Amino acid sequence: MALAYKGGACExxxxxxxxxxxxxxxxxPKKKDFGLSAHGLTRSWEKTRVELDKCALLCMNCHMEVHGGVTQLPGETQVEKRGELS
Ligand SMILES: [Zn+2]
Ligand SMILES: [Zn+2]
Incomplete structure (x- = not known):
């Protein structure tokens, strides 16, 4: 359900x-990522959906790239670039 809501594919x-x-x-970034494990979605769908609106659905590669600063999320205007990870 959560996957379908987010399009079911890496953004x-x-x-x-x-x-x-x-x-x-x-x-x-202050909030934690949440996974897709079977017991992960114990909260109500309404609450989950609110959370999903603040999240991007990413494949592992892109997810790691975003965290590594290599890739930016679509629609994200990140003017600042952090050089510390070069
Ligand atoms: Zn993440
Ligand atoms: Zn991807």
């Missing part, structure tokens, strides 16, 4: 071959 590269390789990335 960056469109990867959708294996749902296990997809994960949610929270746009607010």
């Amino acid at each position: 960056i590269c469109g990867y959708n071959r294996c749902v296990r390789a997809l994960s949610f990335h929270h746009r607010d």
